[in-house]
Amino acid sequence: MNPTHRRPRLGVNVDHVATIRQARGTTYPDPVSAAALAELAGADQITIHLREDRRHIQDRDVRVMRQTVQTRLNLEMAATEEMLEIALEVRPDMITLVPERREEQTTEGGLAVAGHEDTLGPYLERLRASGAYLSLFIDPEQAQIEASAKLGVEIVELHTGDYCEAAAEFTNKQVPSAFDRNTEWRRLRDAAQLAASLGLTVAAGHGLDTKNVLAVAAIPEFEEFNIGHSIVARAIYVGFERAVAEMIDALAEGRSLAE
Template sequence: MIQPNLLLGVNIDHVVTLRQARYRTMLDSPNAEPSVLAAALESEAAGAHSITVHLRADRRHIQDADVHLLRQNIATKLNLEMGNTREILDIALAIRPDFVCMVPESREEVTTEGGLDVAGQREALRTTVKALSDNGTRVSMFIDPDLDQVRASAEIGAAMIELHTGTFANHTGDLRKAEVDRLCAAAELGHALGLQINAGHGLTTKNLPDLWPVPHLAELNIGHHIVSRAVFIGLRTAVQEMLAVMATYRD
């Protein structure tokens, strides 16, 4: 099989947001839906290369049981987004996801806003990265395209960085071009330091082509746009639609 230029991790958090609007967990009722596992399997059937979920401290969508269910049943890779807390670290060490992406987390935010301050939390993150890496999980830092944050991520032993593309997605014209320049510089430095370069946040089929100047991209993690499109065209088609656009990336 020919390896595609760019891999897709499908974030299915917001499938569970819909379930949580009525059911606290998948065990509350035999009617609890939509199924997180069905969403993962449908994404895999469409060609997704990994499944991403964020187990938040406040459990606003993904629940512990969801992560266990996915770990036991999906055929691709499991990417667990998590804040740097002892509780979630213990869960990650027990479940052993293929990847962990360390993210900033605030109870007040609607979704993850901005990158993690790796440079300001080196020692705490270094300990977590080592624990996860020693347990067989590759670790990524979700960071803004800031060169100091890239250097700090390499210094603490992360295998990957995921560049926060929210600012890119929210701007147009010259402001977007300026953010692309920042993303390019961060990707170049990260690659030179031996890091895998991933990206995510706010990405859509419409804005992805503007991201293509960024070199060395290995994987995109995309959720909200895919789930939103799925409302109208179905999840499998939404994933395939995204993959079709991603196939135009050339590093």
């Protein structure tokens, strides 16, 4: 199937609905409800990151969403023993391994796969017992892509953070971006083409909004986007369903540029 013939899939990350809830220790807003609204608006997947410090998504959220998500549940997690046990119990549809540091605000870069195959390989083998599709969140680099393919995962999600920083509409001119937008776009394009040539499904995520996603969605090898913060932020003003629908429209518009 030629991906230029349809829009890319949208995975809606509802982590930051939980961030608002955890800020006051209430039971609302509920990310489970947000996931249901996202699906009603046309989302193809729900993505959640269960962090070791439980700063937003909680164990209860994962278990309830496993029972209620009607599309596909993508569990992002660190490669730890605790998370392995949870994944084997919950059995999400998809598991994405991500790097994680307690002091970071959000995931700051891709997983170091190249050079760590000896530890990641056995972990992934154990994780396969969950029955989930396996994905690695990596930087758009040849070594990381080739190492991921050798480990036999089905999906790689390319970190778009550097591109998004360079593509920011409002930039502090005294602290210019360290990244060039065109260079980072070409880096994503080349990485996506390489990953697809190796038989991997190619996804993208981190820092994307309805504006900067257009050029990335125009790269036909990208079949899926996982986007959360900008959708949750937009939902404050227009509601969750409309915010999701706007992102779906942006993905379709971007993909039309590839035709």
